[in-house]
Amino acid sequence: MKQMLTTKSLDAMPPATTKRYEVRDQKVNGLHVRVSTTGAKVFYTLVRPNGSRRRIKIGPYPVVSLADARRRAMEIARDVELGEFDKASEVSEASALTLGETIPKFIELHAKPNTKDWKRTESVLHRFDGLKDRPIDQIKRQDVSKVLDGIIANGTPTRANRALSAIKKLMNWCVMRGDIETSPVALLRPPTREIPRDRVLNDDEIRMIWHHCDVEGYPFGPFLKLLMMTGQRRAEVSDMRWSELNLDEGIWELPANRVKNARLHIVPLPDQAVEILHSLHKFLDSDFVFTTTGRSAISGFGRLKERVDTALPDGTADWRFHDFRRTASTGMAKLGVMPHVIDAVTNHKSGVVSGVGATYNRYTYFNEKREALGLWASEVTRIATKHLEMNAVKTSE
The missing domain is CATH 3.30.160.390 (Integrase, DNA-binding domain)
Incomplete structure (x- = not known):
């Protein structure tokens, strides 16, 4: 033509x-x-x-x-x-960059500006280090499949899905830039069928983790308590800034660049959460609420989970930090909170309010969110102190 x-x-x-x-x-x-x-x-x-x-x-x-x-x-x-x-x-x-040269460019030029979780993407892409010396335009579908097969053989099938997702994004970026003509992994499908998690922590687990928080101390102890109490995402709580908080009014304003759907999210803090935050010391010239250096937010969540696991009885079913969020949603539902209010609390789009309603309904349900989080915080406090009340009764007898 x-x-x-x-x-x-x-x-x-x-x-x-x-x-x-x-x-x-x-x-x-x-x-x-x-x-x-x-x-x-x-x-x-x-x-x-x-x-x-x-x-x-x-x-x-x-x-x-x-x-x-x-x-x-x-x-x-x-x-x-x-x-x-x-x-x-x-x-x-034939002068194409190698995969090892392309990954840092992809992270710097695309992942960092567009993805909040770019560090995880960078870590996942290192699973393809066996191909790092291969020119990007000479990588074939079979090469990637072999890497995915190796991940599955190591007993981590869901990580193979994450690896495929990351390499697909990188290859699509290369196509858009004109570095390659077509993506070699365009036709690859996730190698493992994933079953959505439905894990909810029971009262005993909530109680034991809560009391481990007291042993853990700052910064991870109060971080975990707020994670359980607010139902927000792990990174949103761990990266909390003092400048986002108005403790006098009990408000936490999450800016658009810190939330998944890129829209301002206002969290009405229950009294128990405000009390925890008031008890924390501030690092000099640092805006991070939870930090060990003052220069960055806390990390090392894998090691934190290992420490928490020691507080739980042997045989406790597998759990993750994200399960706190599901536990909070389930707990609020049991307390009679309406689904659309729970979605507003967790800043989650479930389809309860959708279509034209989702476009034009900008009401934030602030008062309803405050009531819901207050109910849930009181429930968590009741669960956490239940054994103390029982021991007090036994002592009086």
Whole structure:
């Protein structure tokens, strides 16, 4: 296909349906754009140095503008006509970066600006270190499948799903940049079927973990208590800032850049949570509520879970920190809190309010959220102090 390329026509070109297609420019001889199934557009030019036909890659659109592509194509054509064409200077498709070189660029240019959990993505991608010396355009579907098979063989099948998701994002990013034409893992499906977790902590587990918090002390003890009491996500609580808190009014304002759905989330803090926060000391010149250095929020949650596990009886069913969130939601439901209010508390879109209602209903249910979290905090306190009351009764007898 040949047409007069314009910025408007380039933007309007649809993704290829089965395999990539080309559109040649009527203005500059040899210049053409290739469009992949993902919608990525890459400029090339065709020349004949020494009589042999060569395709030279110029770069991806819109990183390379149409004007730049035309200018570069004309420069290459001039060099060929004057016999000054230098093979070493051409942008060759064989000069692709290796996977090991691509991962840091992907993390820095894409993951960090767009993903709050970029560190986990970076860690997961290191599972492909066996391929790090391979040029990115020479990695095949079979290579990735072998890595996933190895992860499954190590007894961590769900991690294979996470690894596939991470490498897919990286490859799609490379396609959009024009580093590769197609993703070798586009057709791969998650190797393991995952069953949604439904784990809810029982009263005895809540009580034992709560009392371990007293043994744990600052910063992890009060962090765990607030995690159980508020029902918010682990990273939201662990990265809490003093500047987000208004303890006089019992309000925690989570900015859009710190929440999953990228919208301001206001958490009315129950009295018990405010009391915990009032009891904490502040690091000098640090905004982090939970920190050991003053320069960053707490980490090391794997080791924290190992310490908590020692406080639970042998044979306790597998649990995770995220289960606190489900436990809070379930507990509020048992206390009579309506589903849409629970969703508002946890900042979760479950479909209870959906469609047009979700678009136009901007009421935050602030008062209802305060009541719900107050009920749940009182319930957690009742559970945590139950054995003390029982011991007091036995002593009096």
